[in-house]
């Protein structure tokens with residue numbers, strides 16, 4: 001039995017129409033949820049549980065999100081429902097030139113309270129036998145101060161009982177009042193993480209890295225055993241004690257929408273690793289899933305797009 005959990009925030013999404021009279025589209029979005037969905041798809045039909053860990057409100061939108069995640073085969077038993085809270089929300093506004101702008105209401109989101117009121121200890125118990133927990137720099141960014149320390153203690157406790165921790169940087173400057181806080185948080189996670197899945201763009205923004213090799217050097221130097229540095233359409237670099245391998249993505253002729261490229265890569269990569277593939281073979285699987293996702297619209301593409 002494979003058990004894997006993804007920890008983070010999923011928000012309500014409202015995509016405004018391009019003209020005032022065009023209808024708005026309602027949905028949801030979150031990087032760690034995307035990865036949970038692609039993990040669940042990749043592990044469908046196996047003896048596997050893919051759990052999403054977050055907090056929502058007791059409103060109808062939260063209920064709808066949970067139903068949608070369950071329809072994707074994601075286990076929601078570890079989703080906290082908080083009576084006086086609501087999920088975070090973002091609006092997408094598309095201008096006449098097709099340029100999208102994002103506006104967030106997430107300061108008071110239920111997800112920020114996912115570890116409050118003893119839930120951190122309950123999760124330590126619940127996730128103790130899990131093979132893998134996954135989180136991102138967004139998970140760290142939405143949990144401030146004591147909440148972030150609680151998350152670190154949870155990860156330490158899980159890592160101490162044999163759960164692998166995997167981390168994607170997903171650096172979002174607006175979540176970090178000072179980039180030094182993000183650099184410090186990465187380093188703290190590196191102390192417990194078995195796998196790092198950073199992307200060169202994120203790391204260049206924070207550390208000024210010139211190459212995937214420079215990113216891999218730092219994460220390996222921090223003690224992370226397995227590092228995969230993504231670089232958009234260019235090869236990713238897989239680095240561990242066994243050496244370094246560049247793995248080229250599949251050519252994608254029509255890139256429709258790169259939303260969730262990295263998240264879906266992570267889902268494909270981690271599922272393949274959990275099923276026993278070596279890192280370079282798992283990276284090829286990550287590329288394969290990401291290629292399907294960027295060839296269609298939206299973060300979570302129709303299931304038949306990722307089945308082939």
Ligand code: ADP
Nearest residue numbers: 199230231232233249250252261262265287290
């Ligand atoms: P992120 O979404 O985290 O910024 P990247 O842009 O590095 O991630 O892309 C993640 C993965 O998505 C890449 O490793 C690759 O598999 C795939 N990908 C992204 N852009 C392209 C592209 N233009 N052509 C082919 N594959 C791509």
